[in-house]
Amino acid sequence: MLIQKLVLDSDEPWLVEFYAPWCGHCKALAPEYNKAAKALDGIINIGAVDMDAHKEVGTPYNVSSYPTIKYFGVDKSEPVLYEGDRKKNAIVDFMIEKAKEVALSRLESGFVRTEDTKGIAGLTQITGESTFQKSCKSGLCIVVFLSESDREERLQTVRKAGLSLAGRAAFAWVVGGEFEDLEADLGVLGEGYPQAVALDLQNQLYYRFRNQFTVENLNDFVKGVVKKQEAGSSLPQLTKLRDLSDL
Numbered sequence: 001m002l003i004q005k006l007v008l009d010s011d012e013p014w015l016v017e018f019y020a021p022w023c024g025h026c027k028a029l030a031p032e033y034n035k036a037a038k039a040l041d042g043i044i045n046i047g048a049v050d051m052d053a054h055k056e057v058g059t060p061y062n063v064s065s066y067p068t069i070k071y072f073g074v075d076k077s078e079p080v081l082y083e084g085d086r087k088k089n090a091i092v093d094f095m096i097e098k099a100k101e102v103a104l105s106r107l108e109s110g111f112v113r114t115e116d117t118k119g120i121a122g123l124t125q126i127t128g129e130s131t132f133q134k135s136c137k138s139g140l141c142i143v144v145f146l147s148e149s150d151r152e153e154r155l156q157t158v159r160k161a162g163l164s165l166a167g168r169a170a171f172a173w174v175v176g177g178e179f180e181d182l183e184a185d186l187g188v189l190g191e192g193y194p195q196a197v198a199l200d201l202q203n204q205l206y207y208r209f210r211n212q213f214t215v216e217n218l219n220d221f222v223k224g225v226v227k228k229q230e231a232g233s234s235l236p237q238l239t240k241l242r243d244l245s246d247l
Contacts, residue, residue, distance in 0.1 A: 003049065003057055007072050013098055014072040015082065015091070017048040018058045023066040029086050036091035044095045071098060074105065075165075126174045128243030132182075135172035140200055142222060144173040145183060147193035151175070154194050154213065161218040169198070169222050181239035198225045205232035 007014045017033055019026040037046040049057050051066060061070055061079055069082035071094075084090045124135045126143070135141060146154045155173065162171040174182070176193040183189035186197045186206060196209035196218065207230045211217040224230040 003047075006045075006047065008076045012045055013074070013095070013102055014045045014047060015095055016046075016070055016072060016079075018051050018061075018063045018066065018068045018070070019048060020051050020066045022052075026067045029067050032086060032088045033091065035088040036095075039088065039092055040095055044099050046091075046095070071095075073098060074102060124172050126172050126179070126241070129241040130243065132172070132241050135170060136199055136201060138201055140169040140198060140202075140222070140225065142169050142171045142218075143182075143186070143197050143199060144171065145176045145188060145193055145195040145197075146173055147176045150194075157213060157215055157218070160215045161222070165219060165222050168226055179241050182241060185236050185238050187233075196221070198222065198230075199235065200225065200232065201235075203232075204235045206235045207232045 003016070007016060017026075017029070019029075033046075033048070040046055051058055051063065058068070061068075063070075070079040071082055072079045082091075082094065084094050124131055126132045126135060136143070144154070144158050158171055158173060165171075176183075176195075180189055183195075187208060188195040188197060194213045196213070198207040198209070198221070200206065207221075207225050209218065209221045211221065221230065225232070
């Protein structure tokens with residue numbers, strides 16, 4: 001489905017209008033919406049969905065009247081209803097303000113756009129002490145230990161969780177078995193993969209993820225840590241990691 005590929009799997013913000021060709025209010029909105037889209041072309045993404053042709057697309061977002069305009073920000077699972085003025089200037093102002101929010105969130109959390117991570121905030125492979133310190137320099141850091149056999153599949157899960165949690169936590173991943181001292185320090189050595197541990201560096205605590213490895217469960221876990229709803233343990237003195245490039 002096109003909306004899945006363009007909007008939901010993207011790390012970029014989108015404004016999407018759900019309309020019906022026969023709808024009078026939609027026809028009135030169209031010139032203003034199109035002018036806003038042209039003004040923002042190449043800067044911010046704006047799209048539209050014909051609900052007569054693709055009614056199932058709006059179902060997950062409670063679209064029951066037309067036009068309905070929703071903003072899909074970093075967390076694509078919770079789009080925001082646009083309730084502003086339906087004039088081109090108001091639409092442009094709204095999207096510029098949202099783009100500013102995304103940019104500031106990236107500044108705060110760190111933002112990496114590479115072929116592998118596709119823009120996940122802070123998602124980096126830990127290959128030694130320097131990359132560990134860079135990835136987990138402050139705040140909340142989620143370290144994920146992955147096996148070689150299903151690494152790509154699991155990274156997709158981490159990617160989606162990282163996108164929805166941008167600004168709340170940085171994500172980093174490790175090939176399981178490469179840093180057994182770190183696994184031992186965090187209590188996951190010999191527990192199998194995947195494993196995820198949240199490091200609260202400000203309060204010197206760590207939290208083990210003990211649920212099924214899904215996007216929803218990871219999101220709930222991190223939100224629970226942020227809200228102090230998870231039980232943490234005192235963070236031990238972590239063993240300094242060797243640099244794999246030196247081996």
